Amino acid sequence: MASVNYPCKSLVVLVFVSLLESSTTILPSNSDKLFLALYYESLCPYSANSIVSYLNKLVEDDELLSIVDLYLSPWGNAKIRGNDTFVCQHGPYECLLSTVEACAIHPWPKLEDHFPFVYCVERLVYERKYPEWESCFEDLGLDPKAVSECYTGGYGDELEKYATETNALQPPHKYVPWVVVDGQPLYEDYEDFITYICKAYKGTATPKACSKPSGYSIQRPKAKSIPPVCYRDTIISTLLEQI
Template sequence: MEAHLDYRSKNVIVLLVLIVSLSATLVQPVAAQKVKLALYYEALCDASAIFLTFHLSKIFDNNLIDIVDLKLSPYGNAKLGSNGTILCQHGEWECRLNTVEACAINAWPVDDHFKFIYCVESLSLADKYSEWKTCFQKLKLDPKDVTDCVTSGLGYKVSFHG
């Protein structure tokens, strides 16, 4: 006698096989991989500053940063002109602060550069962006690597050429 299975029985068997396979996979150790998160933003943009300071900052507060590979890119709507000049949506100050923040990213690990960017963007929301250098002292961060990056031209490269 040949046993015939209807489609519901076949689905139950397939489901059981999947559950057993999944259970076996969960028992085996899995190499820890971080979730990749890239954020392209721009200085002097209220929407960017609000997102960074009120939302993204929470991944540091609740330690989700431990499982996130965060890549910040302060480029925004900047455009390279035909003669190599940079034009930013919010003017010269945006270009300057994008470069400063890119240099901070280049100079420090994620915890430090995010704190610095958070400080600069908070000043931006308070319309005090020209006071960005006070963030070094507030956070007890050595400004040398960032200021050297900005003044040497490296800031241009890390900001607009990756």
């Protein structure tokens, strides 16, 4: 199906186009840990749900988090169109929020610093209040200067190259949220990522969550056995009805 074009020729564009200038592959910062990556886009309701309802469980569990390097990549199904423009699946506002989240990760590289902000923004998306995203600075007691400077001009070489990373995924991502554990995509089982982490972990300090019979395994009703996703080529009007 055809996608709808939303030309975004602005500072937002400059930020994300600059992300394409490197093909550096992101590797776990600690080889003893499992590398968990979430490839998402800011206004996909299912991406928001994966962060608010599932990733948050991981971040709140200190034992479980100690065996994981969690990496967020806010590019998703956006596409470069040339002439310094790109389009986002859910329109210009998604371009803005994805850039804002990338600009939060840049100056606050530690998970404990940037995840609360990303979680706050995505919670507002989940609650359909995303135009209020700037309230997250005040709610979390954060100085918006670093994010603002990144957004308006500090986008250069230091930002992670989210577009390049997402476009280079093998196998290619089909939708978001797209969750990868140590290089292996979980496909439709993305909600059960903690179960996969527990199965893949080879260390001796097994977290309590992994000692449970089924970990945090998600039990979905049979009628909803496959979790919803935002497909790369889904018609935009259908998705916007769900935001």
